[in-house]
Amino acid sequence: MDPVTSRRVGTVVRVSGPLVEIEGVEGLSMLELIAVGPRRISAEAVAIAGNRATLQAYEYTGGLKAGDVAVPTGDELAGLLGPGLLGHVFDGLMRPLSSAPMWLTPERSGSAEDPAVLARDWTFQPAAVPGTTVSAGQVLGTVPNSGAVEHRVLVPAGVSGELSWLAQESRVHVLDTVAVIGGREVALAERCPVRRPRPFQSRHSGTVPLHTGQRVLDLIFPVARGAAAAVPGGFGTGKTLLLQQIAKWSDADVIVYVGCGERGNEMADVLDGLSQLEDGRTGGKLIERTVIIANTSNMPMMAREASIFTGITVAEYYRDMGYDVVVIADSTSRWAEALREFANRNGDLPAEEGYPANLASELASFYERAGRVTTLGRMTASVTVIGAVSPPGGDMTEPVTTDSQRFVRSLWTLDRDLAYSRHYPAVSWTGSFARDAEALGSWHAANGDPGWAERRARAAALLAESDRLAELAEIIGTSSLPGHERMVLLGGRLLRDGVLMQNALSVNDGFCSADKGAALLDLVLDVVDSCQRLVEGGVAATTIEQADLGRVLRAREETGPGDAAAVQALGGEVLKALEALQ
Secondary structure (H helix, E strand, O other), X not given: OOOOOOOOOEEEEEEEOOEEEEEXXXXXXXXXXXXXXXXOEEEEEEXXXXXXXXXXXXXXXXXXXXXXXXXXXXXXXXXXXXOOOOOOEEOOOOOEOOOOOXXXXXXXXXXXXXXXXXXXXXXXXXXXXXXXXXXXXXXXXXXXXXXXXXXXEEOOOOOOEEEEEEOOOEEEEOOOEEEEEOOEEEEOOEEEEOOOOOOXXXXXXXOOEEOOOOHHHHHHXXXXXXXXXXXXXXXXXXXXXXXXXXXXXXXXXXXXXXXXXXXXXXXXXXXXXXXXXXXXXXXXXXXXXXXXXXXXXXXXXXXXXXXXXXXXXXXXXXXXXXXXXXXXXXXXXXXXXXXXXXHHHOOOOOOXXXXXXXXXXXXXXXHOOOEXXXXXXXXEEEEEEEEEEOOHHHOOOOHHHHHHHHHOOEEOOEOHHHXXXXXXXXXXXXXXXXXXXXXXXXXXXXXXXXXXXXXXXXXXXXXXXXXXXXXXXXXXOHHHOOHXXXXXXXXXXXXXXXXXXXXXXXXXXXXXXXXXXXXXXXHHHHXXXXXXXXXXXXXXXXXXXXXXXXXXXXXXXXXXXXXXXXXXXXXXXXHHHHHOXX
């Protein structure tokens, strides 16, 4: 009998990669963790038939054989969440990688309760009054110096009653008790099952924009706080760079970056960039308000499957403290490939392109954990989810891409032709959408920018008409078009190259404030209107096309990230120069 669970120890009867079959364990429950083999490999029960169960192993199964022991733990896959998450790197099982050796071996094992984590002590500062009645989500205290945002110790979900004891300001470890509520001890950190959403009080129906600092998104295809977005794109179209830019510049309080099955050098680039970039909010480094979950392509496959749920659980943990959190998953396609491989080994009936039949429901269980909510502590906070999709061969009709579109509010499709022409971000204005654009327009109107919706609509119409005329011009030649149509072509080029294009490596252009983005778009639209008036007044289209409009294109690079006034001043000069053509 197992001394911990008092249940009969089972035995391994079959091993096929990450799939392990055991028998002989009584009372096993779905999603229960099993310690398998002499190395006590972590595995999760995914199918049970009598006393026989199928497990998915989260670690390397080399050397595991039939007859090895399988010991039930009675626990689900959970992460130990507390101070010390921000600024550090973890694997898909929430085990620290920041203190791991440089070269990870397949035999690496252990748990999130790393001895170094348990041994570190923190300063606990009480924020509640003993003897009062407290409820779930209420702040018990804070922990300073645990990241760029204040770490708040909360009353756990399901706990309420009289606060009979609260620790004074002192140094404590993560598993030390800091409060006693209704006879129940509350530790500094808590274990959170990753597959179960953390509870909240209610969802918000209002819509508030998430500013990403990327003009094509903020001006044309915005995303709301608490919404979900997908970024499908083929190899080389710039998915990872766009996601890195959002991680660096979005106005979220906390970033959770999940590297799911991507190359290790890309994760190294992310870590290096976040470690060096100065955070404009705090003056420190951006990594100090970022949690990285790294499960790269050379790590165990099924830990990759768990990594995105681990990441969003961490995000919900900070959401419950009252913060706006962005989860970036790069990429959900690699996660879906792990589902497909395991399903094939298990003999499940394959659906489209070999993916399991429950692919859509698995995607939904991830994206639907996004939301802007009122927490149990009555604070307004959000989790915004942005998932990259890497369709094989750039096929946008494959299952992961099409299923993702069903559950997201914004779709940012990356176009191969734009990327090959060095137009970055390569977000296609024909294949993307933003379902919350109308609601966000109302928010902007109520918050000092009543022209946001009209500006966006005019830009979208100009892009569509410019594309239509460009196809016609390829057949009959630009000079054969009437003057007003040639001005549309000119305006489309100014809009694409002067507003939608953005240089991630530029100090001035890597990030763009909302005011500067609006000023740049207004500049292009005003120039187009002026050109149309000149044509109507009899000025030749060729004369206008030969005018010096390079300043319009250079405005994004030559003005500061938030210098809307300089853009507006430049616009006045350009419009005066155009008027002189009459």
